[in-house]
Amino acid sequence: MAKKKKVPSPCIDVCKFRREGHCIGCSMTKPQKKMFKALKKPEHQEAFVVMLRHQQSDMGKYTHWTEAYLKKCAKKGVKPPFAA
Template structure:
């Protein structure tokens, strides 16, 4: 695990699904919350919660490849468990 977990935001930032971003599924308040979390293990837990939220909402298959690319670019190691 890296010192800091990159934000799950994939730079789409269009809040069209009942206040959820069409890129990452976060709401504006969730984005603020992630920025306030300082401990990497808690940030990683937030990302895991977000993947569960995406699975429940549907139509977020594009997020994981984009986030994995972001992690690779930032040389960050984050474990994310994706639904089958």
């Protein structure tokens, strides 16, 4: 059985923490960024990205993220953890 590829970080290299400590690029807080880096199992990383999409939806103003993250996944040859 082939090993699952690592899920790319949800970070899209904007890294400006405003909006009550949330990045304006990906919506993660600094503790969330640290938490994602600590996740080792692809299924945990996928669940984190799905949770993050819900967070972005609740907060609003993150419509640009999906396109940027899909490009990042394609570049790394990884299937995104959500349906586009």
